[in-house]
Amino acid sequence: MKSTILFVVAYALTGTALADDVQYDIRVDGITCPFCVATSERALKKIEGVHAVGSNLETGTIFVCADSQVTFTDGQLKRLFLDKGFTYRSFEKKSACSIVDDEHDDEELRDIPEDHVHHPDTNG
Amino acid sequence: MESPLSNERTRVACKWLAGAIRQGVLAVSLVVCFTVSVSWAAPIATNTALPISVDEIIVREQLVKTHSSDRFGGMNRQVDRFEARTALGYGLTSKLALFGVLPLVNVDRTFGDVSTSDFGLGDAALFVRYEVFRSDHLGRTLRIAPYAGVRLPSGRDGKTGDGSVDVFGGVIATLARTQWVLDNQLGYDLNREADGFDRGDSVSFESSFQYRLAPGRVTQDTTAFFFGVLELSANHNERNRLGGVSDPNSGGFQLFLTPGLQYATRRWIADLGVKVPIVNDLNGTALEPDYSILTSIRINF
Numbered sequence: 001m002k003s004t005i006l007f008v009v010a011y012a013l014t015g016t017a018l019a020d021d022v023q024y025d026i027r028v029d030g031i032t033c034p035f036c037v038a039t040s041e042r043a044l045k046k047i048e049g050v051h052a053v054g055s056n057l058e059t060g061t062i063f064v065c066a067d068s069q070v071t072f073t074d075g076q077l078k079r080l081f082l083d084k085g086f087t088y089r090s091f092e093k094k095s096a097c098s099i100v101d102d103e104h105d106d107e108e109l110r111d112i113p114e115d116h117v118h119h120p121d122t123n124g
Numbered sequence: 125m126e127s128p129l130s131n132e133r134t135r136v137a138c139k140w141l142a143g144a145i146r147q148g149v150l151a152v153s154l155v156v157c158f159t160v161s162v163s164w165a166a167p168i169a170t171n172t173a174l175p176i177s178v179d180e181i182i183v184r185e186q187l188v189k190t191h192s193s194d195r196f197g198g199m200n201r202q203v204d205r206f207e208a209r210t211a212l213g214y215g216l217t218s219k220l221a222l223f224g225v226l227p228l229v230n231v232d233r234t235f236g237d238v239s240t241s242d243f244g245l246g247d248a249a250l251f252v253r254y255e256v257f258r259s260d261h262l263g264r265t266l267r268i269a270p271y272a273g274v275r276l277p278s279g280r281d282g283k284t285g286d287g288s289v290d291v292f293g294g295v296i297a298t299l300a301r302t303q304w305v306l307d308n309q310l311g312y313d314l315n316r317e318a319d320g321f322d323r324g325d326s327v328s329f330e331s332s333f334q335y336r337l338a339p340g341r342v343t344q345d346t347t348a349f350f351f352g353v354l355e356l357s358a359n360h361n362e363r364n365r366l367g368g369v370s371d372p373n374s375g376g377f378q379l380f381l382t383p384g385l386q387y388a389t390r391r392w393i394a395d396l397g398v399k400v401p402i403v404n405d406l407n408g409t410a411l412e413p414d415y416s417i418l419t420s421i422r423i424n425f
Contacts, residue, residue, distance in 0.1 A: 029261050030260030034349060035389065035393055035424060041390075056342070057346065058341075086175075099344075
Protein backbone atom coordinates (compact mmCIF):
# COMPACT_ATOMS: atom_id res chain seq x y z
CA MET A 1 0.00 0.00 0.00
CA LYS A 2 2.81 2.34 0.99
CA SER A 3 4.71 1.60 -2.21
CA THR A 4 1.57 2.18 -4.24
CA ILE A 5 1.11 5.61 -2.67
CA LEU A 6 4.75 6.47 -3.32
CA PHE A 7 4.40 5.33 -6.91
CA VAL A 8 1.31 7.45 -7.41
CA VAL A 9 3.05 10.51 -5.91
CA ALA A 10 6.16 9.96 -8.03
CA TYR A 11 4.05 9.35 -11.10
CA ALA A 12 2.10 12.53 -10.47
CA LEU A 13 5.28 14.58 -9.95
CA THR A 14 7.04 13.32 -13.05
CA GLY A 15 3.84 13.58 -14.93
CA THR A 16 3.57 17.22 -13.97
CA ALA A 17 7.18 17.85 -14.99
CA LEU A 18 6.75 16.35 -18.43
CA ALA A 19 3.09 17.01 -18.95
CA ASP A 20 3.65 19.78 -21.49
CA ASP A 21 6.38 18.04 -23.44
CA VAL A 22 6.02 16.63 -26.89
CA GLN A 23 8.41 14.62 -29.03
CA TYR A 24 9.24 15.07 -32.67
CA ASP A 25 10.63 12.07 -34.51
CA ILE A 26 12.38 13.58 -37.51
CA ARG A 27 13.37 11.43 -40.47
CA VAL A 28 16.62 12.56 -42.05
CA ASP A 29 18.50 10.92 -44.92
CA GLY A 30 22.27 10.89 -45.33
CA ILE A 31 23.33 10.71 -41.70
CA THR A 32 25.78 7.84 -41.33
CA CYS A 33 27.95 8.36 -38.26
CA PRO A 34 27.82 9.84 -34.74
CA PHE A 35 30.16 12.68 -35.68
CA CYS A 36 28.00 13.85 -38.57
CA VAL A 37 24.71 13.86 -36.72
CA ALA A 38 26.11 15.83 -33.79
CA THR A 39 25.96 19.23 -35.47
CA SER A 40 22.29 18.73 -36.29
CA GLU A 41 21.57 17.75 -32.72
CA ARG A 42 23.35 20.82 -31.43
CA ALA A 43 21.37 23.09 -33.75
CA LEU A 44 18.12 21.59 -32.54
CA LYS A 45 19.17 21.95 -28.91
CA LYS A 46 19.67 25.67 -29.40
CA ILE A 47 15.99 26.11 -30.16
CA GLU A 48 14.22 27.59 -27.17
CA GLY A 49 11.98 25.07 -25.47
CA VAL A 50 13.90 22.02 -26.67
CA HIS A 51 14.94 19.87 -23.72
CA ALA A 52 16.64 16.87 -25.25
CA VAL A 53 17.76 15.57 -28.60
CA GLY A 54 18.75 12.06 -29.60
CA SER A 55 19.22 10.02 -32.71
CA ASN A 56 19.17 6.56 -34.18
CA LEU A 57 21.40 6.28 -37.24
CA GLU A 58 20.00 2.91 -38.21
CA THR A 59 16.51 4.34 -38.65
CA GLY A 60 17.71 7.79 -39.75
CA THR A 61 15.68 9.37 -36.99
CA ILE A 62 16.44 12.36 -34.80
CA PHE A 63 14.31 12.65 -31.67
CA VAL A 64 13.50 16.04 -30.20
CA CYS A 65 11.84 16.47 -26.84
CA ALA A 66 10.40 19.96 -26.42
CA ASP A 67 7.74 22.09 -24.81
CA SER A 68 4.37 21.70 -26.45
CA GLN A 69 4.63 25.35 -27.54
CA VAL A 70 7.54 24.42 -29.78
CA THR A 71 6.34 23.74 -33.26
CA PHE A 72 8.25 22.64 -36.29
CA THR A 73 7.32 23.03 -39.92
CA ASP A 74 8.52 21.09 -42.94
CA GLY A 75 10.11 24.23 -44.36
CA GLN A 76 11.94 25.03 -41.16
CA LEU A 77 13.34 21.52 -40.79
CA LYS A 78 14.23 21.29 -44.46
CA ARG A 79 16.27 24.48 -44.14
CA LEU A 80 17.91 23.40 -40.90
CA PHE A 81 19.06 20.02 -42.20
CA LEU A 82 20.09 21.46 -45.56
CA ASP A 83 22.46 23.77 -43.70
CA LYS A 84 23.79 20.79 -41.80
CA GLY A 85 24.43 18.91 -45.01
CA PHE A 86 21.61 16.37 -44.90
CA THR A 87 18.20 15.78 -46.42
CA TYR A 88 15.06 16.22 -44.36
CA ARG A 89 12.23 13.81 -45.17
CA SER A 90 9.39 14.07 -42.64
CA PHE A 91 8.48 14.33 -38.99
CA GLU A 92 6.01 12.73 -36.64
CA LYS A 93 4.79 14.52 -33.53
CA LYS A 94 4.20 12.44 -30.43
CA SER A 95 2.42 13.49 -27.29
CA ALA A 96 5.10 12.24 -24.91
CA CYS A 97 8.86 12.26 -24.68
CA SER A 98 10.80 9.04 -24.48
CA ILE A 99 14.29 10.52 -24.28
CA VAL A 100 16.36 12.56 -21.87
CA ASP A 101 19.63 14.39 -22.29
CA ASP A 102 22.38 13.55 -19.83
CA GLU A 103 24.22 16.83 -20.66
CA HIS A 104 27.53 15.04 -21.16
CA ASP A 105 29.90 16.01 -23.94
CA ASP A 106 29.09 12.86 -25.78
CA GLU A 107 25.46 13.84 -25.56
CA GLU A 108 24.65 10.25 -24.90
CA LEU A 109 20.97 9.64 -24.79
CA ARG A 110 19.26 6.99 -22.81
CA ASP A 111 15.77 5.72 -22.60
CA ILE A 112 13.91 7.12 -19.65
CA PRO A 113 13.28 4.47 -17.02
CA GLU A 114 9.76 3.24 -17.39
CA ASP A 115 8.70 4.55 -13.99
CA HIS A 116 9.68 8.10 -15.01
CA VAL A 117 7.77 8.16 -18.24
CA HIS A 118 4.67 10.21 -18.43
CA HIS A 119 1.85 8.38 -20.17
CA PRO A 120 -0.75 10.87 -21.21
CA ASP A 121 -3.98 9.77 -22.77
CA THR A 122 -3.92 8.87 -26.39
CA ASN A 123 -5.42 12.18 -27.40
CA GLY A 124 -2.33 13.90 -26.12
CA MET B 125 90.91 22.36 -36.26
CA GLU B 126 89.16 20.37 -38.95
CA SER B 127 91.20 18.29 -41.36
CA PRO B 128 91.07 18.98 -45.10
CA LEU B 129 89.34 15.65 -45.47
CA SER B 130 86.70 16.77 -43.03
CA ASN B 131 86.26 20.06 -44.87
CA GLU B 132 85.95 18.24 -48.16
CA ARG B 133 83.42 15.87 -46.68
CA THR B 134 81.45 18.77 -45.27
CA ARG B 135 81.52 20.56 -48.59
CA VAL B 136 80.30 17.45 -50.38
CA ALA B 137 77.65 16.93 -47.76
CA CYS B 138 76.42 20.49 -48.06
CA LYS B 139 76.31 20.14 -51.81
CA TRP B 140 74.32 16.98 -51.44
CA LEU B 141 72.02 18.56 -48.93
CA ALA B 142 71.27 21.37 -51.32
CA GLY B 143 70.45 18.76 -53.91
CA ALA B 144 68.45 16.78 -51.43
CA ILE B 145 66.29 19.76 -50.76
CA ARG B 146 65.61 19.99 -54.45
CA GLN B 147 65.23 16.27 -55.00
CA GLY B 148 64.67 13.96 -52.11
CA VAL B 149 63.15 16.15 -49.49
CA LEU B 150 60.72 17.68 -51.87
CA ALA B 151 59.91 14.28 -53.28
CA VAL B 152 59.14 13.20 -49.76
CA SER B 153 57.02 16.27 -49.27
CA LEU B 154 54.94 15.11 -52.19
CA VAL B 155 54.19 11.95 -50.28
CA VAL B 156 52.60 13.92 -47.52
CA CYS B 157 51.37 16.93 -49.44
CA PHE B 158 47.85 15.61 -49.39
CA THR B 159 47.75 13.87 -46.09
CA VAL B 160 45.49 16.40 -44.48
CA SER B 161 41.79 16.11 -44.68
CA VAL B 162 39.78 18.21 -42.35
CA SER B 163 36.33 17.05 -43.16
CA TRP B 164 34.49 15.00 -40.63
CA ALA B 165 34.51 11.61 -42.20
CA ALA B 166 36.98 8.89 -41.74
CA PRO B 167 39.89 9.00 -44.19
CA ILE B 168 43.31 9.15 -42.58
CA ALA B 169 45.48 10.27 -45.47
CA THR B 170 42.95 11.44 -48.04
CA ASN B 171 40.02 13.82 -48.34
CA THR B 172 36.29 13.29 -48.22
CA ALA B 173 33.29 14.81 -49.94
CA LEU B 174 31.13 14.66 -46.84
CA PRO B 175 29.82 18.02 -45.67
CA ILE B 176 30.75 20.61 -43.12
CA SER B 177 27.66 22.26 -41.72
CA VAL B 178 27.03 25.93 -42.33
CA ASP B 179 28.96 28.09 -39.84
CA GLU B 180 30.55 25.03 -38.29
CA ILE B 181 34.29 24.77 -37.74
CA ILE B 182 36.29 21.58 -37.70
CA VAL B 183 39.84 21.61 -36.43
CA ARG B 184 42.22 18.79 -37.18
CA GLU B 185 45.67 18.38 -35.72
CA GLN B 186 47.67 15.82 -37.60
CA LEU B 187 51.14 14.49 -36.90
CA VAL B 188 53.05 12.88 -39.74
CA LYS B 189 56.47 11.32 -39.52
CA THR B 190 58.07 10.16 -42.74
CA HIS B 191 61.34 8.29 -43.05
CA SER B 192 63.12 8.16 -46.38
CA SER B 193 66.39 6.54 -47.26
CA ASP B 194 68.72 5.75 -50.08
CA ARG B 195 67.99 2.83 -52.32
CA PHE B 196 71.68 2.66 -53.08
CA GLY B 197 73.11 1.91 -49.66
CA GLY B 198 76.61 3.21 -50.28
CA MET B 199 75.56 6.85 -50.06
CA ASN B 200 73.86 6.44 -46.68
CA ARG B 201 71.36 9.25 -47.20
CA GLN B 202 68.42 9.50 -44.85
CA VAL B 203 65.72 12.07 -44.32
CA ASP B 204 63.31 12.13 -41.40
CA ARG B 205 60.52 14.60 -41.82
CA PHE B 206 58.11 15.41 -39.03
CA GLU B 207 55.07 17.56 -39.61
CA ALA B 208 52.49 18.89 -37.19
CA ARG B 209 49.67 20.09 -39.39
CA THR B 210 46.91 22.28 -38.11
CA ALA B 211 43.94 22.25 -40.41
CA LEU B 212 40.68 24.16 -40.24
CA GLY B 213 37.52 23.57 -42.17
CA TYR B 214 34.60 25.99 -42.28
CA GLY B 215 31.18 25.48 -43.81
CA LEU B 216 30.37 28.66 -45.72
CA THR B 217 27.21 27.28 -47.29
CA SER B 218 25.63 23.86 -47.36
CA LYS B 219 27.75 23.07 -50.43
CA LEU B 220 30.82 25.25 -50.13
CA ALA B 221 33.52 24.64 -47.53
CA LEU B 222 36.78 26.51 -46.96
CA PHE B 223 39.93 24.86 -45.71
CA GLY B 224 43.26 26.07 -44.44
CA VAL B 225 46.30 23.99 -43.53
CA LEU B 226 49.41 25.27 -41.78
CA PRO B 227 52.20 22.79 -41.15
CA LEU B 228 55.06 23.02 -38.70
CA VAL B 229 57.97 21.08 -40.11
CA ASN B 230 61.15 19.52 -38.82
CA VAL B 231 63.50 17.89 -41.33
CA ASP B 232 66.55 15.90 -40.25
CA ARG B 233 68.92 15.00 -43.06
CA THR B 234 71.83 12.64 -42.83
CA PHE B 235 74.51 12.15 -45.43
CA GLY B 236 77.17 9.81 -44.24
CA ASP B 237 78.50 11.26 -40.99
CA VAL B 238 76.98 14.70 -41.51
CA SER B 239 73.58 15.61 -40.19
CA THR B 240 71.59 18.81 -40.49
CA SER B 241 68.22 19.85 -39.23
CA ASP B 242 65.68 22.47 -40.24
CA PHE B 243 62.65 23.51 -38.30
CA GLY B 244 59.94 26.01 -39.06
CA LEU B 245 56.71 26.71 -40.82
CA GLY B 246 56.00 24.70 -43.91
CA ASP B 247 54.04 25.81 -46.93
CA ALA B 248 50.44 26.67 -46.09
CA ALA B 249 47.54 25.52 -48.21
CA LEU B 250 44.18 27.15 -48.77
CA PHE B 251 41.45 25.47 -50.73
CA VAL B 252 37.75 25.34 -51.35
CA ARG B 253 35.51 22.37 -51.92
CA TYR B 254 32.13 22.57 -53.60
CA GLU B 255 29.55 19.81 -53.56
CA VAL B 256 28.12 19.27 -57.04
CA PHE B 257 26.18 16.08 -56.42
CA ARG B 258 24.34 14.65 -53.45
CA SER B 259 22.12 11.61 -53.15
CA ASP B 260 20.84 10.96 -49.63
CA HIS B 261 18.93 7.87 -48.53
CA LEU B 262 18.21 6.15 -45.25
CA GLY B 263 21.59 5.41 -43.66
CA ARG B 264 23.63 6.18 -46.76
CA THR B 265 24.81 9.05 -48.92
CA LEU B 266 26.76 9.67 -52.10
CA ARG B 267 28.57 12.98 -52.54
CA ILE B 268 30.79 14.31 -55.29
CA ALA B 269 32.79 17.46 -54.69
CA PRO B 270 35.54 19.11 -56.74
CA TYR B 271 38.15 21.11 -54.89
CA ALA B 272 40.77 23.67 -55.83
CA GLY B 273 43.40 25.52 -53.90
CA VAL B 274 46.72 27.20 -53.64
CA ARG B 275 49.85 26.35 -51.71
CA LEU B 276 51.71 29.38 -50.43
CA PRO B 277 55.44 29.72 -49.76
CA SER B 278 55.15 30.27 -46.02
CA GLY B 279 57.98 27.85 -45.36
CA ARG B 280 61.66 28.65 -45.61
CA ASP B 281 62.69 28.35 -49.22
CA GLY B 282 64.68 25.18 -49.75
CA LYS B 283 64.42 24.22 -46.08
CA THR B 284 60.84 23.68 -44.94
CA GLY B 285 59.15 24.90 -48.09
CA ASP B 286 59.83 25.13 -51.79
CA GLY B 287 59.32 28.84 -52.29
CA SER B 288 56.76 28.65 -55.03
CA VAL B 289 53.07 29.40 -55.26
CA ASP B 290 51.49 26.16 -56.43
CA VAL B 291 47.94 25.41 -57.40
CA PHE B 292 46.10 22.14 -57.08
CA GLY B 293 42.68 20.71 -57.69
CA GLY B 294 40.71 17.57 -58.18
CA VAL B 295 37.50 15.78 -57.41
CA ILE B 296 36.39 13.67 -54.46
CA ALA B 297 33.62 11.10 -54.43
CA THR B 298 32.35 9.63 -51.17
CA LEU B 299 29.91 6.80 -50.65
CA ALA B 300 28.99 6.46 -46.98
CA ARG B 301 26.84 4.01 -45.09
CA THR B 302 26.49 3.39 -41.39
CA GLN B 303 28.56 0.21 -41.84
CA TRP B 304 31.30 1.54 -44.13
CA VAL B 305 32.60 4.57 -46.00
CA LEU B 306 34.46 4.73 -49.33
CA ASP B 307 36.29 7.89 -50.34
CA ASN B 308 38.00 8.32 -53.72
CA GLN B 309 40.03 11.30 -54.82
CA LEU B 310 41.68 12.21 -58.08
CA GLY B 311 43.98 15.20 -57.88
CA TYR B 312 46.49 17.23 -59.84
CA ASP B 313 49.21 19.48 -58.46
CA LEU B 314 50.45 22.20 -60.79
CA ASN B 315 53.76 23.21 -59.26
CA ARG B 316 55.36 26.43 -60.31
CA GLU B 317 58.89 27.71 -60.43
CA ALA B 318 60.65 29.71 -57.73
CA ASP B 319 64.32 30.74 -57.62
CA GLY B 320 65.14 28.57 -60.60
CA PHE B 321 63.58 25.46 -59.12
CA ASP B 322 60.40 23.99 -60.54
CA ARG B 323 59.07 20.97 -58.73
CA GLY B 324 57.46 18.54 -61.11
CA ASP B 325 53.70 18.41 -61.42
CA SER B 326 51.98 15.43 -59.91
CA VAL B 327 48.80 13.48 -60.43
CA SER B 328 47.41 11.31 -57.67
CA PHE B 329 44.60 8.88 -56.99
CA GLU B 330 43.63 8.01 -53.45
CA SER B 331 41.06 5.57 -52.17
CA SER B 332 40.06 5.03 -48.56
CA PHE B 333 37.80 2.29 -47.22
CA GLN B 334 36.60 2.47 -43.63
CA TYR B 335 34.70 -0.43 -42.13
CA ARG B 336 32.88 -0.24 -38.81
CA LEU B 337 34.31 -2.89 -36.51
CA ALA B 338 32.29 -1.91 -33.45
CA PRO B 339 29.60 -1.72 -32.38
CA GLY B 340 28.11 -4.57 -34.34
CA ARG B 341 24.67 -3.03 -34.21
CA VAL B 342 23.72 0.63 -34.13
CA THR B 343 21.13 1.65 -31.58
CA GLN B 344 19.88 4.85 -30.02
CA ASP B 345 22.55 4.42 -27.36
CA THR B 346 25.38 4.27 -29.88
CA THR B 347 27.64 7.25 -29.40
CA ALA B 348 30.82 6.13 -31.13
CA PHE B 349 32.08 4.04 -34.04
CA PHE B 350 35.33 2.13 -34.20
CA PHE B 351 36.60 1.75 -37.78
CA GLY B 352 39.25 -0.32 -39.47
CA VAL B 353 40.74 1.69 -42.32
CA LEU B 354 42.58 0.68 -45.47
CA GLU B 355 43.82 3.29 -47.93
CA LEU B 356 45.53 3.11 -51.28
CA SER B 357 47.45 6.05 -52.77
CA ALA B 358 49.02 6.29 -56.19
CA ASN B 359 51.20 9.23 -57.22
CA HIS B 360 52.97 10.05 -60.42
CA ASN B 361 55.42 12.91 -60.18
CA GLU B 362 57.04 14.64 -63.11
CA ARG B 363 60.75 15.37 -62.97
CA ASN B 364 61.85 18.55 -61.25
CA ARG B 365 63.56 21.25 -63.24
CA LEU B 366 66.54 23.17 -61.93
CA GLY B 367 67.54 26.21 -63.92
CA GLY B 368 65.39 24.96 -66.75
CA VAL B 369 67.13 21.59 -66.84
CA SER B 370 65.26 18.39 -66.06
CA ASP B 371 66.60 16.56 -63.01
CA PRO B 372 67.04 12.86 -63.82
CA ASN B 373 67.06 12.02 -60.11
CA SER B 374 63.55 13.15 -59.39
CA GLY B 375 59.98 12.16 -60.09
CA GLY B 376 58.53 8.73 -60.69
CA PHE B 377 55.63 6.56 -59.66
CA GLN B 378 54.69 5.47 -56.15
CA LEU B 379 51.95 3.31 -54.73
CA PHE B 380 51.21 3.30 -51.01
CA LEU B 381 49.04 1.27 -48.69
CA THR B 382 47.85 2.72 -45.37
CA PRO B 383 46.21 0.40 -42.87
CA GLY B 384 44.84 2.15 -39.82
CA LEU B 385 42.30 2.47 -37.06
CA GLN B 386 39.85 5.20 -36.25
CA TYR B 387 37.57 6.05 -33.36
CA ALA B 388 34.71 8.45 -34.12
CA THR B 389 32.50 9.97 -31.44
CA ARG B 390 29.90 12.69 -31.69
CA ARG B 391 32.44 15.40 -30.90
CA TRP B 392 35.83 14.14 -32.02
CA ILE B 393 37.58 11.63 -34.23
CA ALA B 394 41.01 10.12 -33.58
CA ASP B 395 42.94 8.01 -36.03
CA LEU B 396 46.25 6.27 -36.53
CA GLY B 397 47.73 4.80 -39.69
CA VAL B 398 51.01 3.59 -41.14
CA LYS B 399 51.66 4.41 -44.77
CA VAL B 400 54.00 2.02 -46.52
CA PRO B 401 55.13 1.96 -50.14
CA ILE B 402 54.12 -0.98 -52.27
CA VAL B 403 55.72 0.36 -55.42
CA ASN B 404 58.59 2.85 -55.45
CA ASP B 405 59.40 3.34 -59.10
CA LEU B 406 61.43 6.50 -58.72
CA ASN B 407 63.83 8.00 -61.19
CA GLY B 408 67.60 7.94 -60.72
CA THR B 409 68.84 8.28 -57.17
CA ALA B 410 65.80 10.00 -55.73
CA LEU B 411 65.26 9.19 -52.09
CA GLU B 412 62.72 6.47 -51.40
CA PRO B 413 60.13 6.87 -48.66
CA ASP B 414 60.17 3.85 -46.35
CA TYR B 415 57.14 4.59 -44.21
CA SER B 416 54.98 7.35 -42.78
CA ILE B 417 53.21 7.26 -39.44
CA LEU B 418 50.09 9.39 -39.36
CA THR B 419 47.95 10.22 -36.39
CA SER B 420 45.37 12.91 -35.89
CA ILE B 421 42.49 14.18 -33.88
CA ARG B 422 39.69 16.33 -35.26
CA ILE B 423 37.20 18.20 -33.20
CA ASN B 424 33.89 19.56 -34.26
CA PHE B 425 33.06 23.00 -32.84
